[in-house]
Amino acid sequence: MGHLSELHARCTDQYIEKFNRSRVIVGLGTCGIAAGGDKVMAAIQHEAASKNMHIDIDFTSCIGICFREPTVEISLPGFAGVIYGDMTPDKVPYLLESHIINRHPVEEWAVMQISEGSTALYENITKMNDYPFYSKQVRTVTSRLGRTNPESLTDYVATDGYKALEKALSMQQLDIIEEIKKSGLRGRGGGGFPTGMKWGFVYQAVGAKKYVVCNADEGDPGAFMDRSVLEGDPHSVLEGMAICGYAVGADEGYIFVRAEYPLAIKRLQTAIAQAEKYGLLGNNILDTGFNFKIKIKAGAGAFVCGEETALLTSIEGNRGMPRVRPPFPANQGLWGKPTNLNNVETYVNVPFIINRGSDWYTSMGTEESKGSKVFCLTGKINNTGLAEVPMGISLRDIIYSVGGGIQNGKRFKAVQIGGPSGGCIREEDLDLPVDYDSLTAAGAMMGSGGLVVMDETTCMVDVAKFFLSFTQTESCGKCTPCREGTKRMLEILNRLCSGAGRMEDLDTLERLGRVVKNTALCGLGQTCPNPILSTILYYRDEYLAHIQDKRCPAGACSALLVYQIDPDKCKGCSKCAKNCPAGAITGGKKKPYFIDVDKCIKCGACLPGCQFEAIYNDAAPHRNNCRPATRRTA
Amino acid sequence: MTVTEITLTINDITVTVPQGATVLEAAHQAGVFIPTFCHDPELTKFGACRMCVVEIAGIRNLPASCVTVATEGMVVHADSPAVQEARKTVLELMLANHPLDCLTCGKSGDCRLQDYAYLYGVKTGSFEGERHCYPLEDDNPFIVRDMNKCILCGRCVRACAEIQGNSIVEFTNRGFNAKITPAMDVSLAASDCVFCGNCVAVCPVGALQEKRLRRAARTWEVRKVKTTCPYCGTGCSFDLNVKDNKVVGVTSCDGDVNGRALCVKGRFGYGFIHHPDRLTTPLIKKNGIFVKATWDEAIGLVAQKLGQVKAQYGSDALAVLSSARCTNEENYLLQKFTRAVLGTNSIDHCARL
DSSP states (O other): OHHHHHHHHHHHHHHHHHTTSOEEEEEOSHHHHHTTHHHHHHHHHHHHHHTTOOOEEEEEOOOSOGGGOSOEEEEOTTBOEEEEOSOOGGGHHHHHIIIIISOOOOGGGEEEEEOOTTOBOOSSSOBGGGSHHHHTOOOSTTTTTTTSOTTOHHHHHHTTTTHHHHHHHTSOHHHHHHHHHHHTOBOTTTTOOBHHHHHHHHHHSOOSOOEEEEEEOOOSTTOOHHHHHHHHOHHHHHHHHHHHHHHHTOOEEEEEEETTOHHHHHHHHHHHHHHHHTTSSEEEETTTTEEEEEEEEEEOSOGGGGSHHHHHHHHTTSOOOOOOSSSOTTTSOGGGSOEEEEEHHHHHHHHHHHHHOHHHHHTSBOSSSBSEEEEEEEESBSSOEEEEEETTOBHHIIIIIISOSBGGGOOEEEEEESGGGSEEEEGGGTTSBOSHHHHHHTTOOOOSSEEEEEETTOOHHHHHHHHHHHHHHHOOSOSHIIIIIHHHHHHHHHHHHTTOOOHHHHHHHHHHHHHHHHHOSSHHHHHTTHHHHHHHHHOHHHHHHHHHSOOOTTSOOGGGOOEEEOTTTOOOOOHHHHHOTTOOEEOOTTSOOEEOTTTOOOOOTTTTTOTTOOEEETTSSOGGGOOOOOSOOO | OOOOEEEEEETTEEEEEETTOBHHHHHHHHTOOOOOSSOOTTSOOOOOSOTTBOEETTOSSOOBTTTOBOOTTOEEESSOHHHHHHHHHHHHHHHTTSOOOTTTOTTTTSOHHHHHHHHTTOOSOSSOSOOOOOOOBOOSSSEEEOGGGOOOOOHHHHIIIIIISOOOEEEESOGGGOEEEEGGGOOTTTTTOOOOOHHHHHOSSTTEEEHHHHHHOOGGGOEEEEEEOSSSTTOOEEEEEEETTEEEEEEOOOBTTTBTOOOHHHHHOOTTTTOTTSOOSOEEEETTEEEEOOHHHHHHHHHHHHHHHHHHHOGGGOOEEEETTSOHHHHHHHHHIIIIIIOOOOEEEEOOO
């Protein structure tokens, strides 16, 4: 076992050596690249070469502050690293000159500073722990995100990587399972099944061949936790899986990752190749005689493959359709063999628990939900991004402290948690602790961790419609209630949003929701009515407004809007009439204009052109502050 | 080995079944009716139509009885209000996307959707909205395939894969657009389909129908006569469908040899029975022209000619080839005749088609 300590020592030396040089690190997760991080990287390389700067240029993954991407970190030897946000290529020359050559950080572009070890802090730059986004966060699963190079085995090993595997390989299989049980870790994919118990089932299952499968088919709208972790810390997933493989007696693992995550797949492939090269995966791992190989299976784009039986069917090469459980995968999984299936985040928790012990893990969280959970904040929230918080934190803390509150000072309306399977939580319930059981009791669910925040301009009927159109398209079509029921529910919601709703539609929606929930074959079908049922329960008045008054209180359903011109405010400038593509606006010079509601196509093109704020739609909550409707929230 | 038994109650009826039996099987044993579409005892369990849902004390939601294994002390309610609501809704959902042309549908009278709609008093029109509008597939001589009538129970998929071993059809697309098709959504004629028609035999609705039979007779007009297929030596059983003393088609029965499986000839090759070209009397060639004859004339002529050959050239100048289409008894008699009467061992049999 001298093998790892040798490698660890070598990697640590190399890792520490990096801090003795001036470094510029660009955030190149998918979010960073999408925001232009690769262009910033090119600009930095060009600038450094043309000015003949002796600096290390490196990249990392998303640190979580997606709302400030692209991000660049600059660290000088002996000084804290400064993270700059909203970088563009044209800011690069000034930034490098000021921070590297003149050794003056550009304070107005800096987001925060991170001190590694005893490095000196700058005076006027917020420390990471004081930065509101991170003040209530814990960083375990996400600890390496934005801090290490995800394609470097050196960085991973130097930050205690594969130490847990080494430790686990010296333990008894049952002791590992017991440790996971004691930690209280529950499945992070949404179901919340106790992980240690599941491992115990696979360990006990009879069979010489067993598999370990990682579910990385993250498909919920607004969810990108798994992607961020895979892109930012791929080795930790491999390590967690290998520990699981040893504990349950498996020698082969599969990572089912959606093909829409090409960067994650690439970094996983790199990580697997590195781990195999250094004997951390493959045959005779760390000279212990334990063999474990990991293969990647790229999904073909079906959301339902996130359901475990459909996922396994897909790996087998068949159409990804769920099958009835039992038998559970722990007994009959991949190719009929006992299979342990966990989510990315669940596996990543494992090395930390093995390294630091279950007592450390149980110190975080609530009685029934231990540890931390990674959430993705999206929607009408100021700080969109990735946040890891301790279980038991309130939703209010997540939205207002971490998330920085609602965009544009609007009023909070609801937060959708748990994706298409989850439900909406109201202002009244925002102080609920985030744990599996409280959220389920409130009609939502933990889900995989997508939090879609909605404000007063969000129509809850429209939200239900959005999620239903998603689940209808993604239903595999196997069972009748999900295939046909979602279609009819979606048609009814479309009818409500177009002003053709009838009172009996509400009863029909509730009946269909109940039957689909009660009778559908898999989790997708059984939970897909939740967005409808929870919005009818909490926002019935909005449904009634759509049906009885043909009015959308949030002003989001364009078919229900009536655009009008206030004759007292209109100066007769004719700009609106010129903007109208339907010829619905008429009037004379210097006289108030008029919108013919029969001709109006409700596109909203007239609104932004009116500098006198004379045009309004009478469904909007604030007449003088109305804006064109947005179709969806996420 | 002793079979462990378990006891459960269904609708307050206590029933004991072997361990591993499903709730549906236990219900049948207890005499409790549970409707099914996708379940077929000959095929793997699928659990898709959700018509057979039941309420089980202590189990969340309404599980499908066809795939739920009965356990000791289980308390099952097969007709509770929640179950009734679920079944009615499933039927309404199916009918909302099903052509309501029972007046002219060849499957009328032998259609589970029709039967259950009647049983549960489900009327049409609960849901308005989109219906499928697939073109009728009528480009082969054997099977009419109307995907508008398909309820996606997947029986044909399993029959093709598990009985015939061909896997021609599979589920494609998702959600409301899910459809059962051959690869690349071509017609059966353009696929590798061998037209055994075993998919037709398992289809619970009118999506797959025998082309000639369903145009010749309503389901209640035919008398079913169980017989053995004459085509080969396998000995498959099937029902001849007889209307006005004429065979109008073949449908599967539960045969000892074949279950419901048949091949293309057995299921669809009955056209010769009433074909005008079919020989109904022996023919004797006289002056180069075949002329109708009586059986006495014909057999007399054969006997005379065989006798002549035997007398002139000896018994071994004769050889007899028998047919697999004959029954065992006929083949036995023929070899007896060959050896004992003709006096030769030169008899063979085309054990192949």
